[in-house]
Amino acid sequence: xxxxxxxxxxxxxxxxxxxxxxxxxxxxxxxxxxxxxxxxxxxxxxxxxxxxxxxxxxxxxxxxxxxxxxxxxxxxxxxxxxxxxxxxxxxxxxxxxxxxxxxxxxxxxxxxxxxxxxxxxxxxxxxxxxxxxxxxxxxxxxxxxxxxxxxxxxxxxxx
Numbered sequence: 001x002x003x004x005x006x007x008x009x010x011x012x013x014x015x016x017x018x019x020x021x022x023x024x025x026x027x028x029x030x031x032x033x034x035x036x037x038x039x040x041x042x043x044x045x046x047x048x049x050x051x052x053x054x055x056x057x058x059x060x061x062x063x064x065x066x067x068x069x070x071x072x073x074x075x076x077x078x079x080x081x082x083x084x085x086x087x088x089x090x091x092x093x094x095x096x097x098x099x100x101x102x103x104x105x106x107x108x109x110x111x112x113x114x115x116x117x118x119x120x121x122x123x124x125x126x127x128x129x130x131x132x133x134x135x136x137x138x139x140x141x142x143x144x145x146x147x148x149x150x151x152x153x154x155x156x157x158x159x
Contacts, residue, residue, distance in 0.1 A: 021136070022136070022140040022152075025136040026095070026133070026156065027104060027156060027157070029121060029131060029133035029134055030061075030104045030105055032133065033122075034105060036129065038058075038121055038122050038123060039121060039122070040119070040120040041119050042115040042118065043077050043081075043115060046119070046120045047080075047081070049122065050081070050084055054084070055125050056123060056124060057088070057090050057120050057121075058120075058121045059091055059134060059137060060085050060091070060092040060118070060119070060120055061093055061101070061119040061121075062081065062092060062118055063094070063095040063116055064078075065097065068098070068117070074117060077117075077118070081118060082151060093140075093154050094152070094153045095155075095156060097155070098116055100156045101156065102116035104156075105119055
């Protein structure tokens with residue numbers, strides 16, 4: 001085994017640990033933001049918030065799974081949301097387990113819609129919300145961008 005192969009394996013292991021750590025931080029962030037009522041759930045609801053008060057958006061999560069990957073309208077919405085986030089320096093990640101994400105952000109009310117394709121973590125402009133998980137995710141996104149991964153994918157832990 002060459003030195004390059006060993007380094008490649010080490011880097012792959014570090015990347016797996018980094019993604020798992022980001023998944024745990026995302027769960028922490030979403031639970032904390034839900035308690036503070038700093039979540040906006042749904043593509044259209046998120047678009048409204050971005051239009052009215054873009055400075056309040058602290059983080060964006062886009063979620064899909066195999067069922068929705070061929071949904072052209074949803075992919076167009078994702079492209080527009082990503083462009084908005086890039087223009088406004090908002091970190092954005094993708095999650096491939098929409099059901100797990102919907103479970104994390106649901107309020108448990110009967111008849112509640114499960115549109116968890118886009119989730120915004122907001123923070124009042126007058127009194128910005130500080131959270132260690134948000135800081136970890138911001139660092140994760142920054143590190144991902146440094147290797148040209150503009151919208152990194154995060155894997156949530158199984159429950």
